Amino acid sequence: MGARHRPTDIRLHRQSRELELVYGDGQHHRLGCEFLRVHSPSAEVRGHAPGQEVLQVGKEGVNITAIEPVGHYGIRLVFSDGHDTGIYDWDYLHHLGAHRDRLWHEYLERLEAAGHRRGD
Template identity: 70%
Template sequence: MSSERPTEIRLHQQSRVLELAYENGERFRLPCEYLRVFSPSAEVRGHGPGQEVLQTGKEDVNIVGIEPVGNYAVKLVFSDGHDTGIYDWRYLHRLGENQASNWQDYLDRLAAAGHRRRAGAEE
């Protein structure tokens, strides 16, 4: 798991992106909206399969705080008040590795539910 621990975490508030750098040279730029809609919290994931809650209207969400949780994770505090997700190093790394497919899945779920992201929101 040590290879999945970022060596650098940098928040770019203006562009609403969390940048993660790793010892092996990997870098991920994860939009705050992406991190918010994929929060590992029970509010988003539910308490079991099929209980996930589709997050909508998060295009402008930003991260307003990053709090360490031991040596294994961070808690991200979002501008919409959401602060219950604990992002462990492995989960953050998987979010980076699978960003394109996760995002497409999210867009597909939005469409299936009849929701659309606000026009002009960045992809």
Template identity: 65%
Template sequence: MYAPVPTEITLHRQSKILEIAFDDGRRYRLPCEFLRVYSPSAEVRGHGPGQEVLQFGKENVTITEILPVGSYAIRPVFSDGHDSGIYTWEYLYELGIRQQELWDEYLRKLEQAGQSRQD
């Protein structure tokens, strides 16, 4: 099964966007906040279904550094200190494809929990 790989990864610090171009021609602009609240780390996802931890107050979070993980992933360091999420190329591609759906789901969960994007 073919998994697209990035040909370019650009962090736009001022707009807080991580732009990723893939070798199939697709390009995604993923906000730092979106990447932070959908971190693949155990801290966010838990260790199994139903253990997810809703992230809130992340509206102004930025990425301060991007560390490579082999030739298959990156590990962003976020301004709130979170640095344990390993974002594989496959996961980043999925986030790009499903960005609107996932963002809408996140906003619904925030509202249901009575939480806010603001810190």
């Protein structure tokens, strides 16, 4: 599960609040902590079935406080807001990096539709 896109290096840039994933083929992705938090694979965010997703708001200043390996297939990210139940497998992280711009735009549209304004 999730080993096809295993990064060769993972770096947390606390000041810019970004997680950098480096791959053996030269690819690399920088994913913001807010982006990762609002796209957590946890049931709290995704729900237990399609259509049960919970829009995450007010996560602009969130940071990652710990990165914990989970077997050989992924990591668990611990966020400064206390969220720590999402296990990000390698393929999901690669998917987030490969589709970051589209996913971020869709998130911003959902926030706007719900009447929330980001508080940069």
